[in-house]
Amino acid sequence: MRSRWSYVYFAFYLALGFVLLFLNNDINKAIITLLNIIIVLTPLIGTIFGVMYFYNSKEFTELLLAQPIKRSTIFLGQYLGISISLTLSLVLGLGIPFLMYGLFKSSAIFDFGLLLVVGSFLNFIFVALAFNVALSNVNKIKGFGYAILMWLFLAVIYDGLFLISLIVFNEYPLDKYSLFATMFNPIDLSRILILLKLDISALLGYTGAVFKKFFGTNFGLFVSLFVMVLWVIFPVWRINRKLRKKDF
């Protein structure tokens, strides 16, 4: 089940990469389009795959639990298996068309690399979050619902709330606040990280300048990647903690 779908997913990215390149005829423009797709799609796919895999492999998990294997090993293995296969689909699916188009000769290689790194992080983050949701819900339908809701919240609703808060408090200096709020949403964080690398920060006005000052530097880049790592570690840690008390 898992392997067949990751092929489909791989083929999808492959096709996407080719189509974008031939329509845009320019690597930089293709990367911007890709950004918008990756930012929304990878979390969604990661969430759905994570939840689906968890519930589908229930029997398998029960079989393994009666064997002399540590609990955390079983689930960590499943988590890594699904995250890595999704990441591979992403990296290969997008990498191949771009390589064929002559990525190495263009200056966009660093941006493209960052895009893939961010996409991979999003995969790992959202599969871990999905496992968390699935572990806390025995009911399949409920678990699926909550997971999708979580994705919707982080991908769409969070931005809305963020914007509203900016409008309501627009008499106060908000640059620090918005920087901080961005850190709490992996999707926003990755979006801004890449946008700024692509040098379209001028579109963002004064706050954009503050962002640019922060994310544009190497220091900002490292801090952001560090926050992304935290976004992976914390859910995985919680999976482990939940597991210790879970009955099967």
Added chain:
Amino acid sequence: MIQINNLHKKFGKLVVLNGLDLEINSGGIFAILGPNGSGKTTLIKSILGMVIPNAGDIKINEQSVLKEWEYRNQINYLPQIANFPANLSVKELIAMVKNLRPKKANDTDLIKLFSLEPFLDKKLGNLSGGTKQKVNIVLTFMFDSELIILDEPTTGLDPIALIHLKELIQKEKSKGKTILITSHIMSFVEEVAGEIVFLLDGEIYFKGSINDLKKQTNQVDLEHAIANLITKENV
């Protein structure tokens, strides 16, 4: 060999195990009986570490097994419902389970015994209930372990397979293994079990031989003796 002290387990508000104490010595066949929902499977899953008890301790060979996992190498477990990943073939499943245990397995004899050869390349999702249960039995008995736990082993088996299963159980018993069985088929229990542990409302209600039970309840056969135990409690 197995020592269970003051075991408590609640699922939400439902109390399943309520301060259960049980001691099972090495060697012999022990039948764990009780009405539906009396906590038999929960008890077994607690021993296996699949259910985490709220309180109490479980010791196997003087060592607490809570939060441990290596001890499971000494346990063969036959789950109540044969739930296998549907996309694996029988052969792949057996190979995988063999891979997980650092032990020698004698799966070929067992496959022959239950005539499973024609099913080896079939997907588990396409097998009938009885055939799945046979695969389940092969997986359980192919390792040589001190403790064997069988949860409703007879479900869906045809008479020939049932005879083979009984032979297998007797063979393991003669090797000095400890075997725990739960079943609702009393004739099966009467035939194989040496000692009976009767669970009711999360506690041990009776523990002893079949003859003791019959004497205590003044019944001639086991089925009525058990029924007598259950109804007496409810009156």
